[in-house]
Amino acid sequence: xxxxxxxxxxxxxxxxxxxxxxxxxxxxxxxxxxxxxxxxxxxxxxxxxxxxxxxxxxxxxxxxxxxxxxxxxxxxxxxxxxxxxxxxxxxxxxxxxxxxxxxxxxxxxxxxxxxxxxxxxxxxxxxxxxxxxxxxxxxxxxxxxxxxxxxxxxxxxxxxxxxxxxxxxxxxxxxxxxxxxxxxxxxxxxxxxxxxxxxxxxxxxxxxxxxxxxxxxxxxxxxxxxxxxxxxxxxxxxxxxxxxxxxxxxxxxxxxxxxxxxxxxxxxxxxxxxxxxxxxxxxxxxxxxxxxxxxxxxxxxxxxxxxxxxxxxxxxxxxxxxxxxxxxxxxxxxxxxxxxxxxxxxxxxxxxxxxxxxxxxxxxxxxxxxxxxxxxxxxxxxxxxxxxxxxxxxxxxxxxxxxxxxxxxxxxxxxxxxx
Amino acid sequence: xxxxxxxxxxxxxxxxxxxxxxxxxxxxxxxxxxxxxxxxxxxxxxxxxxxxxxxxxxxxxxxxxxxxxxxxxxxxxxxxxxxxxxxxxxxxxxxxxxxxxxxxxxxxxxxxxxxxxxxxxxxxxxxxxxxxxxxxxxxxxxxxxxxxxxxxxxxxxxxxxxxxxxxxxxxxxxxxxxxxxxxxxxxxxxxxxxxxxxxxxxxxxxxxxxxxxxxxxxxxxxxxxxxxxxxxxxxxxxxxxxxxxxxxxxxxxxxxxxxxxxxxxxxxxxxxxxxxxxxxxxxxxxxxxxxxxxxxxxxxxxxxxxxxxxxxxxxxxxxxxxxxxxxxxxxxxxxxxxxxxxxxxxxxxxxxxxxxxxxxxxxxxxxxxxxxxxxxxxxxxxxxxxxxxxxxxxxxxxxxxxxxxxxxxxxxxxxxxxx
Numbered sequence: 144x145x146x147x148x149x150x151x152x153x154x155x156x157x158x159x160x161x162x163x164x165x166x167x168x169x170x171x172x173x174x175x176x177x178x179x180x181x182x183x184x185x186x187x188x189x190x191x192x193x194x195x196x197x198x199x200x201x202x203x204x205x206x207x208x209x210x211x212x213x214x215x216x217x218x219x220x221x222x223x224x225x226x227x228x229x230x231x232x233x234x235x236x237x238x239x240x241x242x243x244x245x246x247x248x249x250x251x252x253x254x255x256x257x258x259x260x261x262x263x264x265x266x267x268x269x270x271x272x273x274x275x276x277x278x279x280x281x282x283x284x285x286x287x288x289x290x291x292x293x294x295x296x297x298x299x300x301x302x303x304x305x306x307x308x309x310x311x312x313x314x315x316x317x318x319x320x321x322x323x324x325x326x327x328x329x330x331x332x333x334x335x336x337x338x339x340x341x342x343x344x345x346x347x348x349x350x351x352x353x354x355x356x357x358x359x360x361x362x363x364x365x366x367x368x369x370x371x372x373x374x375x376x377x378x379x380x381x382x383x384x385x386x387x388x389x390x391x392x393x394x395x396x397x398x399x400x401x402x403x404x405x406x407x408x409x410x411x412x413x414x415x416x417x418x419x420x421x422x423x424x425x426x427x428x429x430x431x432x433x434x435x436x437x438x439x440x441x442x443x444x445x446x447x448x449x450x451x452x453x454x455x456x457x458x459x460x461x462x463x464x465x466x467x468x469x470x471x472x473x474x475x476x477x478x479x480x481x482x483x484x485x486x487x488x489x490x491x492x493x494x495x496x497x498x499x500x501x502x503x504x505x506x507x508x509x510x511x512x513x514x515x516x517x518x519x520x521x522x523x524x525x526x527x528x529x530x531x532x533x534x535x536x537x538x539x540x541x542x543x544x545x546x547x548x549x550x551x552x553x554x555x556x557x558x559x560x561x562x
Numbered sequence: 563x564x565x566x567x568x569x570x571x572x573x574x575x576x577x578x579x580x581x582x583x584x585x586x587x588x589x590x591x592x593x594x595x596x597x598x599x600x601x602x603x604x605x606x607x608x609x610x611x612x613x614x615x616x617x618x619x620x621x622x623x624x625x626x627x628x629x630x631x632x633x634x635x636x637x638x639x640x641x642x643x644x645x646x647x648x649x650x651x652x653x654x655x656x657x658x659x660x661x662x663x664x665x666x667x668x669x670x671x672x673x674x675x676x677x678x679x680x681x682x683x684x685x686x687x688x689x690x691x692x693x694x695x696x697x698x699x700x701x702x703x704x705x706x707x708x709x710x711x712x713x714x715x716x717x718x719x720x721x722x723x724x725x726x727x728x729x730x731x732x733x734x735x736x737x738x739x740x741x742x743x744x745x746x747x748x749x750x751x752x753x754x755x756x757x758x759x760x761x762x763x764x765x766x767x768x769x770x771x772x773x774x775x776x777x778x779x780x781x782x783x784x785x786x787x788x789x790x791x792x793x794x795x796x797x798x799x800x801x802x803x804x805x806x807x808x809x810x811x812x813x814x815x816x817x818x819x820x821x822x823x824x825x826x827x828x829x830x831x832x833x834x835x836x837x838x839x840x841x842x843x844x845x846x847x848x849x850x851x852x853x854x855x856x857x858x859x860x861x862x863x864x865x866x867x868x869x870x871x872x873x874x875x876x877x878x879x880x881x882x883x884x885x886x887x888x889x890x891x892x893x894x895x896x897x898x899x900x901x902x903x904x905x906x907x908x909x910x911x912x913x914x915x916x917x918x919x920x921x922x923x924x925x926x927x928x929x930x931x932x933x934x935x936x937x938x939x940x941x942x943x944x945x946x947x948x949x950x951x952x953x954x955x956x957x958x959x960x961x962x963x964x965x966x967x968x969x970x971x972x973x974x975x976x977x978x979x980x981x
Contacts, residue, residue, distance in 0.1 A: 172751065174722045191725035191757075209845050211878025234757040235724050241789050241816035242753045245838050248815075249750060250907075252841025253877035303593045305654050306610035331668060332591065334661045338610075338653040370660050373792060373824035396667075397660035399818020405792035419664050422671025426628050427846035458672035459630025488669075 147233040147268035150196060151247040152436075154226055156259030156429055158207065158214040161198050161225040167256045169193035169229050172249050191235055196228040207258030208429030222258050238270035240400050240440055252430065259429030265436045267443070272477040275404060275443040280413040281481035282506050285447060288389055288413065289325045289364050294537075295495075295509040296483070297529045298326025298364070299522075302512045305332045309339065309347040316348060320355030320363050322522035324515070326508060329368035331394050331419045334379075341367065341379055349386040366392040366415040366448075373398075376406055384411045396420035400444045407445025415485070416446030426459060434464075435471035442472075442480040448508055449482045454497050456488035466501040473504055483508050490514050491559040492532030492552055499536035509533070519554050528555035566652040566687035569615060570666040571855075573645055575678025575848055577626065577633040580617050580644040586675045588612035588648050591668050610654055615647040626677030627848035641677050657689035659819050659859055671849065678848030684855045686862070691896040694823060694862040699832040700900035701925050704866060707808055707832065708744045708783050713956075714914075714928040715902070716948045717745025717783070718941075721931045724751045728758065728766040735767060739774030739782050741941035743934070745927060748787035750813050750838045753798075760786065760798055768805040785811040785834040785867075792817075795825055803830050815839035819863045826864025834904070835865030845878060853883075854890035861891075861899040867927055868901045873916050875907035885920040892923055902927050909933050910978040911951030911961075911971055918955035928952070938973050947974035 157164035173193040201224040208222070236242035252260050278284075286292055299319055301307065307315065319327055335341040348365055356362035369379035369391045376398060383391055392415035395403055406414060418441075424431045434451070441449055451468040452460050465486075472484040484507045486498055491514030499505070509529060518525030531552040535545035546553040576583035592612040620643040627641070655661035671679050697703075705711055718738055720726065726734065738746055754760040767784055775781035788798035788810045795817060802810055811834035814822055825833060837860075843850045853870070860868055870887040871879050884905075891903040903926050905917055910933030917926070928948060937944030950971040954964035965972040 173724055187722060187725045191722075209878070210847060211845070211880065235751065235755055237754065237756045239754070239790055239794070241791060241813065241821075242755075244816045245750045245753070245789065245813045248842060249838045250841065250877070252839070252845055253871075253879065255876060255878050303606060303610075305592055306606045331664045332654065334664070335656065335658070336654055336661075337656045370664065371658055372660060372820050374827070375658070376820075394660065394664045397663045397818075398820050399816075401791050401795075401817050401821045402660075408793075419668045420671070422669065423667060423850050424842055426630070426671055427849045428629060430846045430849075431842050452672075457674060458669070459628070459674050460672065461630065 147270060148194075148230040149233060149243065149247065149268065150228055150230045150266040151262060152226060152228045152264035154224065154259070154261040154263050155257060156204070156208055156222050156224045157257050158212055158218055158222055159256055161200055161223055161227065164256055165195045165198055165227045165229065167254060168227065168251055169195055171251060171254060172229075172246055173231065173235065191232060194230045196230050197226070199226040201225045209258050211255060212258035213255040224259070226263070233268055233270060238268070238274040240275070240404065240444060261429060261431055261433060262436055263433040265439055267439065269477065271443055275445070276407070277442055277480040278414070278445055278447040278482055279407070279410065280447045281479065282483050283481070285413050285483055290361065291325050294505050294530065294533050295507045296325045297526060298324055298328065298508060298510050299515045300510060300512045301327065301329050301333065302516060304330035305336070306338070309343060312344070313347055313351040316351040316363070316365070317355055318522050320352065320359055320361075322526045323359070323361065324363055324522070324526050326364045326366070326510070328366035328392055328415060328510070331368065331370075331417045334368040334370045335375065341369070342382055345382050345386045345388060349388055353387070362389070364390050366390040368392045370394045370397050373402060373405060376402065377409065380406065380410060388412060390415055392417055394419050395441055395446065400440050403441070403446065404444040410445070413447035414445055415448040416441055416450065416482075418450045422459075434468045438468065438471050438482070439476060442476055442482050446482050448485050450485045450487055453486040453488050453490045454494050454501070456490070458488055462497070462501070469502045469507065473502070473506060485510060492528040492555045493542060493560050495529070495532030496536040496542055499533065505533065505537065514559060518551070519558050520551065524551040524554060527551035566689060567613075567649040568652060568662065568666065568687065569647055569649045569685040570681060571645060571647045571683035573643065573678070573680040573682050574676060575623070575627050575641050575643045576676050577631055577637055577641050578675055580619055580642055580646060583675055584614045584617055584646045584648065586673060587646065587670055588614055590670060590673060591648075591665055592650065592654065610651060613649045615649050616645070618645040620644050628677050630674060631677035632674040643678070645682070652687055652689060657687070657693040659694070659823065659863060680848060680850055680852060681855055682852040684858055686858065688896065690862055694864070695826070696861055696899040697833070697864055697866040697901055698826070698829065699866045700898065701902050702900070704832050704902055709780065710744050713924050713949065713952050714926045715744045716945060717743055717747065717927060717929050718934045719929060719931045720746065720748050720752065721935060723749035724755070725757070728762060731763070732766055732770040735770040735782070735784070736774055737941050739771065739778055741945045742778070742780065743782055743941070743945050745783045745785070745929070747785035747811055747834060747929070750787065750789070750836045753787040753789045754794065760788070761801055764801050764805045764807060768807055772806070781808070783809050785809040787811045789813045789816050792821060792824060795821065796828065799825065799829060807831060809834055811836055813838050814860055814865065819859050822860065822865065823863040829864070832866035833864055834867040835860055835869065835901075837869045853887045857887065857890050857901070858895060861895055861901050865901050867904050869904045869906055872905040872907050872909045873913050873920070875909070877907055881916070881920070888921045888926065892921070892925065904929060911947040911974045912979050914948070914951030915955040915961055918952065924952065924956065933978060937970070938977055939970065943970040943973060946970035
């Protein structure tokens, strides 16, 4: 029997002592039930029980974050917070993401002994790497396919998100291809919709991508949203690959980590992982899942690209949190499992310096919708402004100073920089 | 083009007016971006835009529930709450659960204009019924397979949750079969674990189930936990069916709704749907997903049985919420889609009257771990006490009065009733 263990780190809030909370977590997720049953021996607990590895006490608060916690007799009115690391024997569930989730998350979020619980980190033994091969393309493969090196891959999103007819979509692709963009993706709202079935869309898009490439000499990477039921996703992937497509996108929460891992078994092009719906799992600070932990599972399951929001986005997330996500994605797992963080939402050229300063890398995809397409001088200037923003960032030159000699950037600052 | 629309109802909290919040929701999830782009015409918005159907103002609060909301200029300090119904044209995404989720949930939970968002109801057009056939067995099929009518299906969970060797597991099955139980399930922690691979477990269990049935004349329903990656789940299902097994269980959040729908395409026995991890989506009252809405998707995707917690459980959930879940599961969808609510956690005979009073049905599975197995007179008396609890409930007789003539129930009350 392997000695391998999975370690899960939780941010806990409890009206009990942190030690008691940790024991309840460990018991609930291994051998326990609410009343002792025959057979729950010490030997069994020793071999299969979860183990408390570490408890770090943090602050206390005077009101519970989540509803439904019970309080101990003589409760002092305090809700204690802390970090609790619990380890689980791998032989309890094996290197299986679905069964890992039942063990490390399971019923924990519902326990009355807790008034807050958030999964903040996860250490997984090598056996997971043997079972899940991870991204097939990652950063290197995506650079190879796009021919873009030494700077972020700059792209956009089909806008309006939904409703473009095929002719307008083709017009848009010609436009962004002529503008020189590296990448374009379907909106997450737009997959295999009855008003524009994927088959017709793939045909129309790839014809145009190829036609544009003949003119520009550069073939844009197009991420087709193939999100769907398990069999449909397989058919959709085949449609894309047969038409010469070079990227597929899925909404990870829609298809599940199991769906993503399944796709990764047969995929022949990079998988662009969109994280819509993720807010549901993470916006309450006392509940859910920290993205820096979740992204490990996405990488194991095969996401070549992974959305992380962007600095100053239109979303609630703090810049610090976005930076943590980018850094987490760039930290190697096992022998690599490199995924390309996708910085997106409310982006334009002016976000490059802060993004670079915080992450010290150009190994990101930087996507802008309006920030490229609505540039006053058109998409070509929008694309150029993004490149110039990154040049300024990498060279450590003040954005406004750099803009003096770079009109595309200057015009971008005029339009987007005063918001 | 069909006129069908999906209606999603949200409980919203916002520092803006509810009207403004509703507009942001509708815009974000159909045609919008943060700055106007060419092509977002009125005609396009009319055909593809989400529509605000209803706004019901509720209370206001003075502090935001979720972090990261921005406030309008001159904010009056109030965060307004209300119900907002938004409808989406079905042709935007089609009758696809994965793409439905991207539309009705998507990025909404991350919006700065909202300080709270919870999806509380969902109306889905007929097209979903055509695409997703739903439970193959449901209540009727489960009763047929177990031979139990006119009372709840009474069962237990393999305990200790994890670590039993095959001999002890066989001993337990003989014990519960001799005790007369209708049903037993694997714990959600226990699937295809290296310490006891499913193949060996299925063989050992089914041999014992059949052996016991030869003696008792009643064949217990055993729900094997086949949770796993997509291909593994298919292999696991085949193992169970080939061995003559009569039920499989999956952790729905582990395999995803897409994984569940996939299983439902080839499954030959009832699917016991476990909802562990669900707390992550629902315990924060200002965020996430209400189970009464989520259960519709589980039923579409094929859950024959569906866990709903239990009254007075060891979990945070209020009894009112549990009752709402049971009632939601029992409400017909389309032409049926009947699923059997599974009342579980901290259960014993004494929970029957309140459960029956609140739900007015015996079409539930009632599971007890310690509440049956740790009965002072053994599992047989534990099972009997559960039946007697329900007899008292249905006949409207006070539990203590009924217990006077029913020793199994009386002993259960003595042990569990004083907690």
